[in-house]
Amino acid sequence: MDGQRKAAGELAFAHAGAAAWCCVCGGDMKRNAVIAGGGLMLVAIAVLSYWLLRGSRALVYSGTVETREIEVGSKVGGRVTDVAVEEGQMVKASATLVRFEADELKAQLAQSRASVDQAEADLAKxxxxxxxxxxxxxxxxxxxxxxxxxxxxxxxxxxxxxxxxxxxxxxxxxxxxxxxxxxxxxxxxxxxxxxxxxxxxxxxxxxxxxxxxxxxxxxxxxxxxxxxxxxxxxxxxxxxxxxxxxxxxxxxxxxxxIQAARGRLAQARGHVEELQARLREAELTAPADGLIETVSVRSGDLVPAGRIVLTMLESSQLWVRIYIPETEMAKVKVGQQATVTVDSFSGRSFTGHVMQVNASSEFLPRNVQTRDDRQHQVFGAKVMIDNPDGVLKSGMAATVLLP
The missing domain is CATH 1.10.287.470 (Helix hairpin bin)
Structure with a gap:
């Protein structure tokens, strides 16, 4: 691409010079002087265009829109009593997703709270x-x-x-x-x-x-x-x-x-907090705004602890994965602004920025022997995309321009 820009600039420069020379050789002196001045302006414009083209050199990369996938599961598990969402549904953060049966946990929590009351009374006495x-x-x-x-x-x-x-x-x-x-x-x-x-x-x-x-x-x-x-x-x-x-x-x-009584009270309170945390795990909520991708349970299922029950895509976390040749690494920095276009919205562009550049490179050929082959050594990078209205979806083909 750089060679093409350089050749175009030199060609424009040559064409402008030839036109100026022809104008100087023909016509009378006054007319020739005017034409010569115009020819010099053309030369100047050609030279300026060449150097502008040479200095801009926008970097263009292709990639695919990706989004963060969230796997939602419960640390306690149990029997599913309610599935409040469906696949393909958009949900807001903190929205209820799945509920589990929690009668035993509630009974244990009541007993633990009674133990706290007893320990508080003993300590006060x-x-x-x-x-x-x-x-x-x-x-x-x-x-x-x-x-x-x-x-x-x-x-x-x-x-x-x-x-x-x-x-x-x-x-x-x-x-x-x-x-x-x-x-x-x-x-x-x-x-x-x-x-x-x-x-x-x-x-x-x-x-x-x-x-x-x-x-x-x-x-x-x-x-x-x-x-x-x-x-x-x-x-x-x-x-x-x-x-x-x-x-x-x-x-x-x-x-x-007295210190021992305080220890017993702290232990009882800790048990209450533990049961409260386990009780919260009996009702799964959305950790962020997103799209429900898969739901793998239904009411009545007996789910073991730690099993993933649904996955969702976090719509606010969109990026394009691109690969930067080693020869262009000096032109890319974390935080650098970017312009992104997608095939689905050909007449619209989206803003973004370089979020991450991998610390280690990847080789297309395993052994690089020449200087020209180094362009095949690339560094993976993530370009975050601003998606305020939520039109961008995971899987869309995208083009990234880095100035």
Whole structure:
């Protein structure tokens, strides 16, 4: 192309010079002078045209309009309940595309939110400390246990010993009296003076009074022996435990416990956020304005997690893929303005710019041996196209002009 422009310029220059020379040689002097001036202007115009042609050198490339393809899928999957779009339909960003069944996720989310409420309540209780009523109750319990420990340590009182002795004496007297009555009844029953029932009643009373007397005797012995060491130790431990609980109630919770409660709350909130994110995946929405190209599911389908359910073309992301020879790489820069025409709209041009130039080249012949063969070494590039009214479609043949 450069050789053709150069040859055309030199040819125009030669034709203009020849015309000027012919004009100078013919006619009278005055007329020849006018014609010579015109010939010089033609030469100047020819020279200027040559240099303009040489300096413009617009780069022309062919390619095909391409667009970004978006594959839409769900990270959770499940049973499809609704497909809200069809193939070939234009959609706006955030429009609902596909819905999945999410009853289980909703139930899990409700449980997690309840766990958050519980964790918040526990943390608030720890941070605020125990209520005055709880502290008073713990102190009262400690005092009761202290009294029980002191009683166990001091042993029974004199009055308790005297009462136990009196109870034993009375029970012993009743037992002696019942024994004597029984003996008389035994003699009378042998002579058939009394009935057998009266004898049995006397026997039962003798045994009952004897048992009561023995029980009173054992109780008296326990009081006289005092509190056992095991019981005293147990009473002391109950008192110390209640006292420690009262002190803890007054001091409140430790910093470590509060920090642990905060950790449990953060964990519960994180679980809620995780379930909310999974629940959002149960309703797929359009990430951008575009055209629905394929839909591979329908209502009732059971879709595994991660499967692509539809593809769409992002209409706002259009470009032409071109290939630039190595010999023209110095004339192409990222951000350079471009003019694009397509066969479908022959009378209209579209603006664009060079978005990307590949860092590595591609060879048409694998081994380049000569300088002329280097024109077959090309660099792929993307030229973004402005498509405000959306008339350009993927697959259209396009021509790119770079000034």
């Amino acid at each position: 720890m941070e605020h400390g125990n209520r005055p009523e709880e502290i008073a109750q713990a102190e009262a319990t400690a005092r009761v246990q202290q009294a029980a420990y002191e009683a166990a340590k001091n042993g029974p009182r004199t009055q308790e010993l005297a009462q136990a002795q009196a109870d034993f004496d009375a029970a012993q007297a009743d037992a002696v009296n019942a024994e004597a009555t029984f003996k008389r009844m035994a003699m009378l029953v042998r002579g058939e003076t009394i009935s057998r029932q009266q004898y049995d009643d006397a026997l039962a009373k003798r045994d009952t009074t004897a048992q009561k007397a023995e029980s009173a005797r054992q109780r008296l012995k326990l009081l006289q022996a005092g509190t056992r060491k095991e019981d005293l130790d147990a009473a002391e431990q109950r008192y110390l435990q209640a006292k420690a609980a009262a002190v803890l109630a007054q001091r409140g919770f430790r910093k470590e416990d």
